[in-house]
Amino acid sequence: xxxxxxxxxxxxxxxxxxxxxxxxxxxxxxxxxxxxxxxxxxxxxxxxxxxxxxxxxxxxxxxxxxxxxxxxxxxxxxxxxxxxxxxxxxxxxxxxxxxxxxxxxxxxxxxxxxxxxxxxxxxxxxxxxxxxxxxxxxxxxxxxxxxxxxxxxxxxxxxxxxxxxxxxxxxxxxx
Numbered sequence: 001x002x003x004x005x006x007x008x009x010x011x012x013x014x015x016x017x018x019x020x021x022x023x024x025x026x027x028x029x030x031x032x033x034x035x036x037x038x039x040x041x042x043x044x045x046x047x048x049x050x051x052x053x054x055x056x057x058x059x060x061x062x063x064x065x066x067x068x069x070x071x072x073x074x075x076x077x078x079x080x081x082x083x084x085x086x087x088x089x090x091x092x093x094x095x096x097x098x099x100x101x102x103x104x105x106x107x108x109x110x111x112x113x114x115x116x117x118x119x120x121x122x123x124x125x126x127x128x129x130x131x132x133x134x135x136x137x138x139x140x141x142x143x144x145x146x147x148x149x150x151x152x153x154x155x156x157x158x159x160x161x162x163x164x165x166x167x168x169x170x171x172x173x174x175x
Contacts, residue, residue, distance in 0.1 A: 019047065019087040019136055020174040027054070029169040034060035035072055041079075041172075047087035052079040058103065070121055070151065075101025079127060091131050097145065099123040105151065121151040125166060139172040 021044070027037035036059055041052035058072040077099035083091050100123075104116040125147035133139040145166040152159055 019043075019133060021047075022175050023050075023052075023139065023172040024175065025052075025141070025170045025172040027056075027168055027170050029167060030056065034058055039079075039170075041081070043083075043087065048083050050079075050081035050083065050093070052081060052097075053077070054079065054099070056101070070103035070105050070119065070149075071116070072101060072103040073118070075099045075103075075121075075123075077101075077123075079125075081127065081129075083131075087133075089133055091133075092129070093131060094126070094128045097123075097125040097127050097147075099125075119151050121149055123147060123149045123164065125164075129168075131172075133174070137174050139174060141168070141170040141172060143168040143170070 021042060023039075023041040023043070025039045025041065027035075027039065030037040035056050037054055037056035039052050039054035041050045043050045053076065055074075055076050056072060057074045060071070077097060079097035080095045081093045082095045083093045085091055100121075102118060102120055105119040106114050106116060125145040127143055127145045129141055129143035131139050131141045143166075145168075147164060147166075149162050149164045150159060151162075
């Protein structure tokens with residue numbers, strides 16, 4: 001119709017990067033280490049902070065347990081993700097994460113006998129990742145983490161603190 005509309009830079013940025021603030025995530029890589037993990041993340045503070053709550057259930061007593069020597073029965077926790085540049089198609093994030101759970105731990109006896117015993121554990125990680133959002137409703141995430149794990153060591157009746165790492169490849173639905 002010939003009319004002219006002036007758009008400020010703020011309006012243009014909002015329309016291009018209008019990403020939804022809730023993410024429901026399936027952790028694909030955890031299937032390889034015999035776990036089924038889902039998480040929920042809420043993006044707050046203009047897209048710069050995310051609060052994520054994972055819930056994981058182990059489904060096998062096999063000796064495939066990822067980056068740790070515990071076969072997880074279940075765990076949950078809280079991750080605090082900082083997105084320095086906010087939300088967009090490709091973004092970096094980092095932040096602390098904590099997990100609490102139970103699992104089976106290999107107990108070694110002096111006669112070279114190994115049995116599995118149930119133990120409580122606590123993990124603290126520093127997460128670093130990249131989230132890719134090719135479309136506004138879906139995201140792919142790659143996360144590498146390093147941290148420490150505390151557990152009650154059943155074979156020596158003392159606590160154990162150990163350095164651990166983790167890797168995740170996730171698929172998220174944004175709503």
